Amino acid sequence: xxxxxxxxxxxxRGTHTEGRTSEELRELVSHVGxxxxxxPAENIIEWAVATFGERFCITSSMGDAVLAHLAAKVTPGxxxxxxxxxxxxxxxxxxxxxxxxxxxxxxxxxTPVQSVAEQDAAYGKDLYKTDPDLCCQLRKVQPLADALxxxxxxxxxLRRAETHNRVIAPVVGWDARKGKVxxxxxxxxxxxxxxxxxxxxxxxxxPLAYDGYPSIGCxxxxxxxxxxxxxxxxxxxxxxxxxxxxHR
Numbered sequence: 001x002x003x004x005x006x007x008x009x010x011x012x013r014g015t016h017t018e019g020r021t022s023e024e025l026r027e028l029v030s031h032v033g034x035x036x037x038x039x040p041a042e043n044i045i046e047w048a049v050a051t052f053g054e055r056f057c058i059t060s061s062m063g064d065a066v067l068a069h070l071a072a073k074v075t076p077g078x079x080x081x082x083x084x085x086x087x088x089x090x091x092x093x094x095x096x097x098x099x100x101x102x103x104x105x106x107x108x109x110x111t112p113v114q115s116v117a118e119q120d121a122a123y124g125k126d127l128y129k130t131d132p133d134l135c136c137q138l139r140k141v142q143p144l145a146d147a148l149x150x151x152x153x154x155x156x157x158l159r160r161a162e163t164h165n166r167v168i169a170p171v172v173g174w175d176a177r178k179g180k181v182x183x184x185x186x187x188x189x190x191x192x193x194x195x196x197x198x199x200x201x202x203x204x205x206x207p208l209a210y211d212g213y214p215s216i217g218c219x220x221x222x223x224x225x226x227x228x229x230x231x232x233x234x235x236x237x238x239x240x241x242x243x244x245x246x247h248r
Contacts (some may be wrong), residue, residue, distance in 0.1 A: 025181050026174050033172045041185035044171055045074045045156075048153055048183050051087075057081050058155040059144070062095040063216045065188060065204040066197055067157040068105055076104035080156070081147055081188055085107050085139040086116040087128070087218035095206045104203070110147040112139045129219050132241055139218075146179055153181035160230065161190050161217070 020028075024229060028051070036044050048056050057079035058071050071078045082096050098108040112119070117147060127135040148154055158169055175182040186194070198205060208216050212224035214231035225234040232242065 004230055005056070017128070022179050023188050025152060025179075026090055029172055029174045030183055034171055036172050038166050038188075039171070041070055041189070042074060044183060045071050045155065045184040047172075047185060048155060048181075049078070050074045052151070052181070054079075054155045055152040056155070057148070057151050057153075059083070060099070060157065061216065062092045062099065063157075063206050063209060064194070064198060065095070065099050066104065066194060067155065068099055068103060069197075069201060069203050070185065071155065077106050079151075080105045080107045081144070081148065082107060083140060083144055083147075084111050085113070085218050086112065087139070087220055089206075089208060089216065089219045089222075091208045092216060095204060095205075098204050108147070110143055112143045114138065128218065131219065132236060148180055151180065153183055155183040157186055158184045159186050159189050159194075 032047065036047060039047075039101075058067055059081045060068050062082060067076075068080050071080070080099070084093070084096075096107065096109070099105065114122065119135075123134070124130060127138075154175075160169055169184055169187050170182075171184055171187050173184075174181050189197075197203065206213075206216055214224060215227055215233065215235055216222060217235050221236050223234045223237050225231060236242070
């Protein structure tokens with residue numbers, strides 16, 4: 001980080017038990033977003049930790065533990081938010097449990113307001129078939145927004161190489177929908193960068209990633225992908241849906 005960026009981080013350093021206003025957060029992003037664009041992932045996380053303290057967390061869908069591993073190196077005990085939709089593969093839950101058992105993180109599992117059975121009773125069985133956007137809203141988007149209420153900033157494993165919808169994702173940006181600073185330390189990483197980090201550091205990976213599932217979501221809405229196909233083509237296959245709505 002440059003001296004100017006480091007000094008700005010020092011001004012905000014601390015536990016920050018009280019949240020900042022949206023105006024303050026947007027101003028902060030406007031100062032550092034471009035400056036951190038080419039910074040290594042570890043440095044981006046260091047800046048976020050120095051700037052937001054306890055009001056910073058990372059999120060993980062447990063496709064792998066790369067982001068959690070990076071963040072734990074910078075700040076052991078970092079909050080890792082995992083969203084249990086009620087529809088996950090057992091392998092995804094197992095990966096979460098392994099991360100919790102073997103890594104120095106504070107893993108927080110959050111769940112939707114309604115169980116799957118309660119949602120079926122309210123909206124009809126298998127909402128993911130009849131209205132997948134609403135299902136994602138109820139089981140992913142809104143629960144995560146609620147969970148992030150206590151934070152000023154959140155880090156995501158989003159990468160520009162994953163889909164054309166993400167090619168302009170900033171390393172540090174303003175998430176207007178959530179009113180939070182959104183940090184994407186891995187935004188510039190390629191698939192090879194991810195695999196190299198996993199191999200060099202022995203990082204936990206969801207076993208489904210080695211069984212034809214390069215992009216892992218809820219079990220009813222995720223299928224295997226043939227070699228050479230778009231890695232995300234197995235998500236919501238047969239529909240026009242490409243994102244759950246978290247990263248819009």
